[in-house]
Amino acid sequence: MNPTPAATPAAHTAPTPPPPAHAAPAAPAADPLILYGQHFSSRLLLGTARYPSPALLEQAVAAAQPAMLTAALRRQSAANAEASRSFWTLLQNMQTPLLPNTAGCHSVQEAISTAEMARELYGTDWIKLEIIGDDYTLQPDTLNLVGAADQLLRRGFKVLPYSTEDLVLCLRLVDVGCQAVMPWAAPIGTGKGPLNPLALRTLRERVQVPLLVDAGLGLPSHACQVMEWGYDGVLLNTAVALALDPVRMAQAFAAAVRAGRDAFLAGTMTPQDSAQPSTPVLGTPFWHQP
Numbered sequence: 001m002n003p004t005p006a007a008t009p010a011a012h013t014a015p016t017p018p019p020p021a022h023a024a025p026a027a028p029a030a031d032p033l034i035l036y037g038q039h040f041s042s043r044l045l046l047g048t049a050r051y052p053s054p055a056l057l058e059q060a061v062a063a064a065q066p067a068m069l070t071a072a073l074r075r076q077s078a079a080n081a082e083a084s085r086s087f088w089t090l091l092q093n094m095q096t097p098l099l100p101n102t103a104g105c106h107s108v109q110e111a112i113s114t115a116e117m118a119r120e121l122y123g124t125d126w127i128k129l130e131i132i133g134d135d136y137t138l139q140p141d142t143l144n145l146v147g148a149a150d151q152l153l154r155r156g157f158k159v160l161p162y163s164t165e166d167l168v169l170c171l172r173l174v175d176v177g178c179q180a181v182m183p184w185a186a187p188i189g190t191g192k193g194p195l196n197p198l199a200l201r202t203l204r205e206r207v208q209v210p211l212l213v214d215a216g217l218g219l220p221s222h223a224c225q226v227m228e229w230g231y232d233g234v235l236l237n238t239a240v241a242l243a244l245d246p247v248r249m250a251q252a253f254a255a256a257v258r259a260g261r262d263a264f265l266a267g268t269m270t271p272q273d274s275a276q277p278s279t280p281v282l283g284t285p286f287w288h289q290p
Contacts, residue, residue: 031265033067033233035210036158036179040067043227044257045099045212046250047237054090056246061094064250069096070128070235072103073118088121099160101128106141108148115152127152128182128214128235129161138188142169150176162214165199170207181207182214182235185226189238191218194226204230220249220256227260228268 032039046066051057061069071091091098100118105111108131115127129149133141140163152159153176161173165183173181183203186192193216194200204211210232217223223234236253243249 031261033210035160040097041065042067042254042257043233043261044223044254045070045214045233045235046240047235048087048091049237050241051246052241054087057241058090058094059247060240060250061096063247064240064254066096066254067233068099068126069094070099070101070237071122072101073114073121097126098122098124099126099128100124101162102130104132105130106132108144108151111148112151112155115157116155119157125156125158127157127159129159140164140184142166145169146172146176149173149178153177160212165196165203167199167203167206170203170211174207174209178209180210180212180232182212184215185213185222186216188215190216191239192216193218193222200226200231201229220252223253224256224260224263227257228263230264233257 030041032041033043034040042065044064044066045068046061046064047070048057049072051060069091071087100115100122102111102114102118105114111129111131115129118127119125129145129152131141131144131148133139133143142164145161145163146169149159149161159178160180160182161178162182162184163169163173165185170181170183183200185194185200194213195216200213212233212235213223213226213231214235217226217234217236218239223236226234234253234257240246240249240253
């Protein structure tokens, strides 16, 4: 006769452990750049000129993962046809949204004609509006910029106007319908960084549309600084293209833009005029207390 097997004890369910006293913070909410209702995951825009080679341009774009790439139609048209086709193929292969620009234009009609050609060639309504008023400083033509933006907006373009840091000019661009403005930090290609911090910070306080600093940034710290002020993005070209290592510099600028944005969202401390102790005075001898 087989012995009766012993009864299996009931399974013991361990009690649910209490939640930790300090749970890990939730992941931050998505913080996209929004331009004309379109969302972009990056706040860095990158130019495509002056790179040592197409391969380095492609690697820099892959490293930075920019929201958009800028390309000057007039400068491509001036090149030989085969080079223009190769460049256009390269841009398509990178699968990054394209922002054609009107670089090199000196009049309203020239800028409008270039924008129309860019729309036909690249198949996009996006346009970075540039009208040069002075060939020496490459300063934007502030007298004609608003009128040109108005006409392009009426033609269905999504206009990102390149301007100076002039408050009234930027407000007028918003008045005619621009949903973003791109003031310079310094003249194009100088790499000097923000030359007029007061004006740029005033712009950020007064202009209620996205602002992207375009031109004049030379160091990742420059990009981080304007992002800390609350700017919505930056556009770079020369600072990356002419670096000794464009790919690493593209990575550095992308990280700086993210760091500056995080600092702005976190809220920086208020500067003080005098030293403030960072340690408590409890237990400190009274003769050492203020």
